Each structure stands twice: as structure tokens, then as C-alpha cells.
Amino acid sequence: xxxxxxxxxxxTHSVKWDAMEALYGVSPQDGxxxxxxxxxxxxxxxxxxxxxxxxxxxxxxYFGDDSAYLAAIQWWMKNxxxxxxxxxxIFTTHxxxxxxxxxxxxxxxxxxxxxxxxxVYHAFARVISAAGRKVVECQLPVEDxxxxxxxxxxxxxxxxxxxxxxxCSPHNPGGQVWTAEELRGVADFxxxxxxxxxxxxxxxxxxxxxxxxxxxxxxAPDIADRLVMxxxxxxxxxxxxxxxxxxxxxxxxxxxxxxxxxxxxxxxPNSFGLMMATAAYSPEGAEWLDALIAYLAENKRIFDEGVxxxxxxxxxxxxxxxxxxxxxxxxxxxxxxxxxxxxxDARIAANHGPSFGKGGESWMRFNLATPxxxxxxxxxxxxxxxxxxx
Numbered sequence: 099x100x101x102x103x104x105x106x107x108x109x110t111h112s113v114k115w116d117a118m119e120a121l122y123g124v125s126p127q128d129g130x131x132x133x134x135x136x137x138x139x140x141x142x143x144x145x146x147x148x149x150x151x152x153x154x155x156x157x158x159x160y161f162g163d164d165s166a167y168l169a170a171i172q173w174w175m176k177n178x179x180x181x182x183x184x185x186x187x188i189f190t191t192h193x194x195x196x197x198x199x200x201x202x203x204x205x206x207x208x209x210x211x212x213x214x215x216x217x218v219y220h221a222f223a224r225v226i227s228a229a230g231r232k233v234v235e236c237q238l239p240v241e242d243x244x245x246x247x248x249x250x251x252x253x254x255x256x257x258x259x260x261x262x263x264x265x266c267s268p269h270n271p272g273g274q275v276w277t278a279e280e281l282r283g284v285a286d287f288x289x290x291x292x293x294x295x296x297x298x299x300x301x302x303x304x305x306x307x308x309x310x311x312x313x314x315x316x317x318a319p320d321i322a323d324r325l326v327m328x329x330x331x332x333x334x335x336x337x338x339x340x341x342x343x344x345x346x347x348x349x350x351x352x353x354x355x356x357x358x359x360x361x362x363x364x365x366x367p368n369s370f371g372l373m374m375a376t377a378a379y380s381p382e383g384a385e386w387l388d389a390l391i392a393y394l395a396e397n398k399r400i401f402d403e404g405v406x407x408x409x410x411x412x413x414x415x416x417x418x419x420x421x422x423x424x425x426x427x428x429x430x431x432x433x434x435x436x437x438x439x440x441x442x443d444a445r446i447a448a449n450h451g452p453s454f455g456k457g458g459e460s461w462m463r464f465n466l467a468t469p470x471x472x473x474x475x476x477x478x479x480x481x482x483x484x485x486x487x488x
Contacts, residue, residue, distance in 0.1 A: 099386055101139050101393045104469050114138075114465075122447040129445040130468075130476050135270070135421060137336040137467035141378065142386035145335060148377035152370065161369035164190075170379035171344060175329070178303060178384070181313045187348045189356060190367040194300050194328045194343040198264065199225045201326055201345065204359040205294045205352070206231055211260035213293065215247065216455030219270045222298075223455060234260055237456045238272070243415055245272040247280055249287050256291045263293045268301045268311060271423045271454055271463045273416035275309040278317045285318030294352070296326045300343070303334040303387060305418040306395050315348070323349045326356070331375040334387060336467075342371030394420050397466045397473045404477030409487045411480070420467035427460035429487060437462070444479035 107115045108126045114134045115126045122133070140146065152158070168185040175181045191197040202225060206212060211234040212226045223233045236252040238245040265284055268275045276284075288295045297314040305311045314325060330343035347353040377383070398416050405413040405422070410429035413422050426436040433452070440446050440462060451461030466473055 099389045101390065102469050102471070103140075104471065105138060105140070107138065118447040122441050124441055124445050124447040129447060130472055130479070131447050132465045132468070132476060133447045133449045133463070135333065135419075135465060135467075136338045137420065137465075138469060138472075139336055139390070139467065141335045141337050141374075142383050144377045144380055144382040144386075145337060145374050148373045149370065152373055158369065161367060161372055164367075164372065167372050167376045170376045171329075174379035175313075179311070179313050179316075181316060183346055184348060187346050187353065189345040189347070189360060190372070191343050191345055191360075191365065192368070193332065193338070193341040194298060194330055195221045195225060196341070196365075197328050197343050197345045198222060198296065198298070199229065200356065200359050200363075200365075201264075201294075201296045201328075202226055202229045202231060202262070204356045205296075205326075206261040209259075210262070211257065213252075213260050213263040214455060215265070217271060217451065217458035217461065218264075218266050218454055219298070220449075220453045220455070222264050222266075232259070233455075235456045238269075239457075240414075243412070245269060245274050245414075247283055249283055252287065253290065258291075260291060260293060262296060263288055264296045264298060265314070266298050267314065268299075268305065268418035270301060270419055271421050271449070271451075271458070271461070272414055273419045273421060273423060275305055275311050275417040278312045281312060281314055281317035285314075285321045288321060288324060294324050294326065295321060296328065298328045300328065300330050300333045301419045302329065304391065304394070304420060306391065306398070306416070309417040311418065323351070325349070326352060331378045335374075335378040335383060337371075337374050337378065340368065340371035340374050342368060342375055393470075394467060397468075397470055398422070400470070401464070401466055401473050401477060405480060408481055408484050411484065420465060422464040422466055423461055424464060425461050429484065433459060439483040440480070443483035444476070446476055446479060 115131045118131045119125050172183050175183045208230045211232045213234045214222055215238050216235045226233050302311045327346040332338040401422055402413045405411050412425045449463035451458030
């Protein structure tokens, strides 16, 4: 668990490092990659051993007997989240973007509206639009340095053509851990407008001290007939390349619709992903995760203190995830101006706020899941890039 180790990922087919120059004009030779949401850390040793054992065996046939995999998911959700999951409710998809696309196909029709609370994870809108559905953006206002839900305004936006709502919980990019009361409000909103709720909880293990994540089935048990849960080991343990996620559906009607779409596409899981997930959801994985969260908390403190000391910049308080959400509106600069300072002067590749939808125009997202020396360096570079504002 040496999170300080600097591992060179350049030239390893890492989208985070090998695509940064093409996308952001920042060379990996002298730049800092702080955009796509994967970590620059090795996973727990138990995950590495599972892969090594598969390689040592040397035969890579079809996966069979998923009982240990399903039991690991059940154990993790019960022990970490207090949530009882039925094994027959678990579907395995090729990651949660794939899971999102399958839900859109299963629970909506061409032309239907799908509600997003923006700014939010950009892949949602991409998948919705590609499927011929309409993205309905319900903007999250910022109050007291935190995104909040505005159900009254969103009620007025609904036309009756909306069929689904995709909830990001905890929130990406803002890092909010939605309270049980806020989640209850989402459930009531969904009932008022007859919406299926897809609750993407991929970051639900990455929650900082002083905050508690509530899984949607516990916050609003009365919407079980319109609730689909999405979870994964991939963000928690930095194994996104395994492309393995879970769509968990307890309602039999929704489950049958989803199963029909999966069956029609011939989707079956990747054996490496299943073995990695089984190993990760374990006491060893839990110990590693606890150490990771403590490390990320200090990275967050260093980044927030440094960035918030720069006049005109404001880093939203991150309650979960490892993704800092920074507002540049106080600089008085145009988006092109502050983006150029980050990319050309500071040589940092970070996500552009508008890609997350309405409300992201003056923001950028920075990935802090990297060795601390790089976070310290990023703060120093940003201070220098905006030095004339000091």
C-alpha cells in the first residue's frame, strides 16, 4: 500500500497518460495528467494475486460457477453499506457505462426523455443521445459551496415525455454525498413524474470521514418497483480496465426487461474481471480501501488549501470521490483564458467543465488519485499560472 510510489504509465496504453497530449495539448513528458477518473495506484495485492494465479494456470476459457463472485458482492454490500442483495438480482455488465446503455434500451423508447441532474458525469448524456433519446438537463444550483437539488424548478421542466432519471450518488463531479433526505426527495420526484430511477453508485465506497453514503434502496424502499442500482469494484480498487460492473434489480418486472435486452445482445462477463472483483470484495480489499481513503483525504486537504488560496479560484468541498471540482468564475476570465492557463502555463490536463452539462461552464475537474508529490506540484503550478491574481 505504497501510494507514494510514482509509477510511469506513459506508453502503457493508458488513456489517462497516453491520450492527454492529443486531447489537451499537454505532453506527458512534463505535464500532469489529472483528467480521466482512474488512479495512479496499484490495486490491492489480493487483486494482483488473482490475476497472477490466472496467468500461471495459463488457460483462459469460459467462466463458470459464479457463486463466489456473487457471495463477495453480497458480503461487501452488507458489511460496507448495510444492504442485503439477492444473488438473482445481480447482472454483470461490461462496466457501468455499458450498464447505463442497457438500462436506456430496456426502460425507454426512441424519443423519450432521460433526466440528468447537471453538471454530471459526461458519459450519461453521450449514451442517451447515441440511443436516440432526449437528454433533459435539470441543473443543480450551488448554495453555500455545495450542489443542491431544486425539485420545484425541475417539476416545472417536466413535460410528461420523460421515462427515466439517472442519479449519480455520490455525485461526480461535485463530490456530494447526498443525504437520506435528498435521496428521499429524488424518490418523490420520480414518483410524481412516473420515472424509473437508475442510481449509479460507483463512487459509494470512496467517502471521506464525517460523511455517510446511503444506498438508494435503504433511503427510499418504497420505490423498489422503479429502482435500478449500479455498482462496481472498478473505481474503488482502480481496475477500470477490467470493464466489470453490476446492475442490481430486485423488482421482477424490471429485471425481466433488463434480462431480455442483455440476452438479445449476447452479453456475458469477462473472466478476468470476475476474478478481480471477487478478490477485491474481501477483508484484504477493505483494509486497502481504508488506507486509500486516508491517503486521498490528505491529498484533498493539500489541494483545496492551495487552490482556495488563489484569488478567483474555488475548490468545492469534496465529500466523496477523488475528483476536485474547481470554479474559475471569480477570476473574471473567459473559459478559454483560464483553460489556457491550466493547460499551457501549468501544463495540467484536467476535464473541461462544459462536458458535464449545464452548470459546468466555469469549472474544471482535477483527479487527485495520484502520488502526493504530484498534487503538491499541481498546486505550485496553478499558483504560478495565476500568479498575477495573488
